[in-house]
Amino acid sequence: MKNILLGYVLLLMVASCMGQRKGSGAYSEDSEADLFLEDSVCLPDEDFSDTLIVVEEVVPVTADASFIDFLYYFTSDQEFQHSRIIFPVSFYNDTTVTRLTEDQWTFDPMFSNEQVYTVIFDKEEELELENNTESTSVQVDWMYLSDKNVKRYYFEQKNDQWYLEAVNKEKISRQQSGGEDFYDFYASFASDSIFQSERLSDPLLFSTVDPEDEFSVLETTLERGQWFAFRPPMPADKLTNIRYGQKETEKSNRKIVEFKGLGNGFSYTLYFRRTHGKWKLFKFEDLSD
Template sequence: MKNILLGYVLLLMVVSCGGQQKSSDSLSDGQGMELTETDSDTIPAEVLSDTLIVVDEVVPVTADASFIDFLYYFTTDEDFQHSRIQFPVSFYNDTTVLRLTADEWTFDPMFDKDEIYTVIFDREEDFELENGTSSTSVQIDRIYLTDFHIKRYYFELKNEHWYLEAVNKEKMSRTPNTGENFYDFYIKFASDSLFQSERLSKPLLFSTVDPEDEFSVLETTLEEGQWFAFRPPMPANVITNIRYGQQDTENSNTKIVEFKGLGNGFSNTLYFRRINKKWKLFKFEDLGD
């Protein structure tokens, strides 16, 4: 992504200019010998190599236009990530803390190779926080569902640029007596098709872009078989939550999980409700590009 070869463009320009001369034109090599136009077409390899100009691709100034724009470059460009960390950066791990210098930091892509991330809300009213520009502090949680640990990254906006300030790894709090825990439910829902089938509202509400009008949303329902045909990929071991300031509590009886892609337009949303202490999926939304 970083190297763009422009030598061939320059070479074509030279050949193009030479082609405008008459075939009878000749060039002197400086020693009394004349080079015909045919001779000038044969360029030594060392000359060709000298025409290859390497230009580094520059991160656009819009990298901080939104937090997600920043996050794309932060998780895909090693140099950019290194430039956007406040060193020495604190790394907290339960009761210990390390302060990593720039030389000690290792590039952290943060997401899996498919670059799908999730955002979790308790209510739809908080959606506006995700697309707003008022947030000056954002946390990203990597939630490890196998041992219920969270790795949390703390980002701050300073002088209109986002920076990573600290990383904290801690155990996830799990309050009893609130009914079925959402994350316990989600693990089974994402990995067990039979359990998934049992926890679908029937019929399942479905929203998608109208195929006849891309500016309109089509509201309909899905049967069980249609859900399994259109359901989004759901990571079962590690999920994320980008905290823009929205509520995310265990006591809430609604959970909204967005599945999004970094830079590829993928966007699916699942709406869950806890009824009689059990979670069910009642709405599926596919509004991606």
């Protein structure tokens, strides 16, 4: 594309030069030859290197093909985000509510600046909900683990397009479930290597793409040292969760945490289970590109 644009600019320059010669009056064959030798390259008055050609990214019509496709453009394109908010948008903060107009809204990149985002499930069969194109309502959570706050974005699909309709910030409500709270456990697991080592099942199941056949999955196990060599980046102070309709409960003794990247090929999944009140990692899956 850059070569085409450059060629077009050079063509305009040549046409300009020819126009200047035609307007210079009478000339002889000798003078024409001299002009060709001396002015075979016509340079503009200003340095061409200072000319910048800016080509803006065009949002494709498939931006709503799936919710995650929509979310990519919503979190990376300021104009697109502005066009996909139902104004005035309600912003709830515990017991207060503010309704923001178009002029008051500030671009929100959400988690697009992070290396990974996470999606959390209780059951393996619910993983397929990410590919469900029939859902018309999705909730995106930002969970701040240190102060136990959550910021929730509510998206609705209208006329086959996704829109943000409300944002809610509140305290995370947790009930005693007869064992460790998963998010308290995860905060320690992600930040403390000694604690992490103590909470690995032995053996630790491991699944990854077969290096000899990219369409096959290799099933094996990892020792503790191997886990620390292959473990994915894990945010320690906050987690995200995209709720496609999965039923997450505090009483569940299983948690599946997907670690994904927006356009960077990351795709890791950690499988946890709670036994005798304590959480442990029992399976690690790496299907990154």
